[in-house]
Amino acid sequence: MKKIFVSGLLILSALNVIGQAKSQIAFTAKISNRNSDTLVIKGANNFKQVIPINKKELFAANFEAPKGFYMFSDGVESSNLYLKPNSEVNLTMNAKEFDETIVYKGKGVNESNFLAQYALSNEKFLNEAFTKEATEFASLVETKKKSDLEKIEKGDYDPEFKTALKKSFEEFNQYAVQEYERASLMNKLNGKPSAEFDYENHKGGKTKLSDLKGKYVYIDLWATWCGPCRAEIPYLQKVEEKYHGKNIEFVSVSVDVVKDHDKWQKFVTDKQLGGIQLFSDKDWQSEFIKSYGVMSIPRFILIDPKGNVLNADAPRPSSQELQTKLDALLN
Template identity: 80%
Template sequence: MKNFFVTGLLIFSALNVIGQAKSQVKFTAKIENRNSDTLYIKGRNNFKQVIPIDKKGIFAATFEAPKGFYYFTDGTELSNIYLKPDSEVNLTMNAKEFDESIVYKGKGVEESNFLAQQSIKDEKFQNEAFKKEPAEFASLLEAKKKTDIESIEKGNYDPEFKAALKQNFESFNQYAIQEYDRASKANKLVGKPSPDFDYENHKGGKTKLSNLKGKYVYIDLWATWCGPCRGEIPYLQKIEEKYHGKNIEFVSVSIDKAKDNEKWKKFVIDNKLGGTQLFADKDWESEFVTSYGVTGIPRFILIDPKGNILNAEAPRPSSPELQTQLDALLK
């Protein structure tokens, strides 16, 4: 999952258990290019089912769970799932193409397949509609709402699932409007001098953004507790390796709470994080963070050698678009 729409749906899903009585669920998964040897299914009321891989390379478990929304994660990525009484869920996917490759087969999986496809539609909408002018964006959003409702109505889905999704579509639209406005404000920053910072460096002392003038600067705003942030780390490490020796500085700024400073230091060491590792002074309230209107992480920012903003919401390391942009700048 790589965008705010999916995250919004995930939050909704994880907090909604429709049934009260528990029923048995059989779950198996075969995952290519897996990120982990353990899967977790999580939900409301601290529900957590741990599913280790077996000797045949299959994740398999039989457990009891109330009907409702959950999500599964391999510790790096995550996706929504809907469990019904006596479901027999057989998942196949490729972890390198996480959302795009998810397919559920078996008994009671129609709703889960809908959620998987919906996340792809939502991400596509974000990538396309957010580049449009306000009037066209509003028109596209209204058309999406109509299509979403039609698709949930015509499917043979659990009635309670349908009702919950319709409610979520409304929340989705409201959130989309807010995020579009935020993104529009971020776009207006392009070409202007970036706000500066003076943050603690993991290697000692402090580092100012202004000290890095003369180089392109790719900034990653993240935190140790942020799953999607951690999911971008392997991609960021590959990007850093590819452009090593080029005129670009990769700067990761943690917005962890001050009380978690030691946790941040240990995380950097344990995960062999490269680039310039910094710790913001006031987490979410740090002046640099608020100047960019940051409401969610990870957030990536690209600065030019003169210290001006090239992209206030740059592509993520996992996006091929980033390499295309950097190749053009650093040729």
């Protein structure tokens, strides 16, 4: 989740272009271990530039775009860039080490290189700072803020870019504090008895968490309208298949509102979703959902055979970390 937010943070800025006049942009990208034969650049006002790979194994295009923030995606991961009038952007990267290998060369690319490094530093900061005590964490947040401000002021960057990034720094700091507090709450839940639920089962009747005692329980909190939730479904299905017959139950709890109940039923049926499919009693206001401080989905929870919380914010099915954890528990 952290990585998703760090990438998405500056997308908030990308919702606003800086200036309306369009200018010519020359863009090329050389991507090793690519995930797709198409690169997509998106921006404000429904801007979308689709760039197919050419015979030289390059993504190359000339297009018009106003100055501002943009996001490029290879269909699996994404990153931000900043386009200025008459920029000549040459991107190189290794898709297997996405953020770590992004390098921009050419004309007008200083801002884009800053964004790539900033996203990487944010992710590293979250991974390291969250292991610290509250006082040290607060100190690290202040130190990072000062360091980011110094870097943006000393660099040769577009004035409007500087203004937008300073706002982004504040957004990131606020997020970091909120996430730290949320993580602290989750850590307090680990090892404690889980809150109970008693939800409608797609196959009929109702299912309680206590019905599953004696087994590990991996819970997926999701909704039919949630794109990132749906993106995890194929990975979850593979995990379910791998651990079929093991001492674990996979439970998906929909937080769709009541008016979308039929939509949920149809979705589960049409997609042939496995595991135990449940519908929460009061969507986001369900006591079980609130007990875990859920503010966004998808969210995953791992509970032990005694009904105690093993991980209140467990790894996603798409993360190898989940299978490593389950292997240790079940094999």
